[in-house]
Amino acid sequence: MTATPKVTPAARNWGLLLFLSFVWGGAFMSMAVALEHYGPFTVAAGRIGIGALALLVIVAVTRPGDLAIRDLRTLGFILLLGVLNFALPFSLLAWGLQQVPSAFAGIAMGASPIFVLLLAYLFVPEEEIGPRRIAGVILGFAGLLVLILPGASANLGEGGTVAARIACVGAALCYSVGAILIRRAPQVPPMVFTAGMLTAGALVLTPLALLLEGRPEITATRATWALLYAGILPTGLAFLLRVVLIRSAGPVFMSLVAYVVPLWAVLLGVLLLGESLRPSTYVAAAIILSGVGLTQLRLLRAR
Structure with a gap:
């Protein structure tokens, strides 16, 4: 296995992290609105397909020669990551959002730093994961529990609620595995790589959506506008920036976005x-941000 170089997050990485947290915090809300008219697999496939189309148009105009990828290893990574980063987690989220609030779906993404930490320990040895960093991740996750548990028992009796919550956490696990694999993937230009993943995810999921839910009836409602927004900004643009951030600052740094996403998701949902x-949300926010600061204490002191 080829080692990847050690990287130190720069100021632009922190700026991208904050921007991505805001965009993804609103993605759950837009998916919830889209589900008012469309089925869950249609929403997931539509979001991926719209994002793929947007990036393919940009790549075709700016880098047409890069679209011809013939390396089988690269194509294999693109297909695998298209499923892990898009088809599977978007389906889990859309299905779960039928039964849980959009804010909860955003909160569930807070589980991803725990998964990334464990996966990075196994597969990305150059990532420095010392006791303070581990303590920060645990503290951040404790804050997420404070955010989730109050009032959770009130919904346990509703049909499918527990399964829906598990689906949202499962989506976080998919993103975490994808983050590790992106760091190990061949060095394809980020825009081409993201467009390829989105296209692969759309090709896998669209037939399933048509089989399970039929051809959607497109209407000029806020659900359609929400789906368009979810495809273009939180999917096409944001996942392009995600690839850039993982390659420049590493998957563990990228996982910190999951601590801030719940705050935006709750705020926008409200x-x-x-x-x-x-x-208790305000208490949880303080705990979560304390955990984030602890994991990056050395970097913050240096800056």
């Missing part, structure tokens, strides 16, 4: 969808 915000 302001735009009318979801309730409990006092």
